[in-house]
Amino acid sequence: MDNEDLRLAVYHAFAAGRIPRIAELAVELTTMQSSVRAGLISLANARHVVLGADGEVVMAHPFSSIPLGFSVMGRTALWWGGCAWDSFALPHLLPDQGPVLVATTCPACGSPHAWNVGTAGPPEGDQVAHFLVPTARMWDNVVRTCRNQRIFCSEECVDAWLTATGEGRGDVLDLATLWRLAEHWYDGRLERGYVRREPAHARNYLSGVGLTGTFWGL
Known part of the structure; x- marks a missing residue:
């Protein structure tokens, strides 16, 4: 085989x-x-x-067999979204299924959120994504990493969640940046011969979508 x-x-x-x-x-x-x-x-x-x-x-990635905070509904299928990043990536990897409906709840206050996410541009909304684990540590425990890439109502909800959990602050992205991060990250993953990005290429991609700083290895 x-x-x-x-x-x-x-x-x-x-x-x-x-x-x-x-x-x-x-x-x-x-x-x-x-x-x-x-x-x-x-x-x-x-x-x-x-x-x-x-x-x-x-x-x-971007698929999950277990619930990690997101559901994603396409035209003919329903998936667990592995995280905020992966949930926003699904319509780009599967354009025939989009726009998809991404649904979640704020980890801090439990408020429900849903967006129609497609390939034409980012969805509207004032919510923010919080990534807890920096890129250099994401593969130490992948499920924990993905479980903690969530979308909150606002930075105030991020701060409340960090206080309640005792976790350190990671990086906060608006929805437009999250959409750009997800847009081409998984290009080619469903095709034969797919090759994962080498670190230098990954850094170029991340900086190209507007992410900076040591959290992203930049």
């Missing part, structure tokens, strides 16, 4: 609104479940997927 075939099977299942389970992947790829498990470990080591303790796929 070719690992690129496995990677594409994982991503295309998520794109269709299905969670890619090891048993189903083995049937689709006409191989043994043990081969799928080994292939997923290889993909996880290359940071293409995130695995749970049972070896099943938890995340394949």
Whole structure:
């Protein structure tokens, strides 16, 4: 079994609104479940997927198999959004599904929020996204990182949440910056031969959308 075939099977299942389970992947790829498990470990080591303790796929950015604070509804599918970044990225990766409806609640006060997010431009709104974990540490615990990329009513709600949780302040983005961050980050991920950005290319991309400072490795 070719690992690129496995990677594409994982991503295309998520794109269709299905969670890619090891048993189903083995049937689709006409191989043994043990081969799928080994292939997923290889993909996880290359940071293409995130695995749970049972070896099943938890995340394949921008997709998630577990709820992390966002739901995203397209024309024919519904997904858990892995985080604010990933939720805003889905209509760019899947333009035929958009505009998508991104829904969440403010972690500080519980107020509901929803936006129609498409490819033409950022949605309107005064809400802000708070990213807790800096880029240099994002892969230390990917689920924790994504669970803490959330959208708040305002910076006042960010401050209230930080006080309540005892967490240190990360970086705050307005919705337009969040949209630009998500716009092209996952370009090509559903295509054969996708290559992750090297650090220098990632830094160029981040600075190009207006992000600065050591939080972003710049």
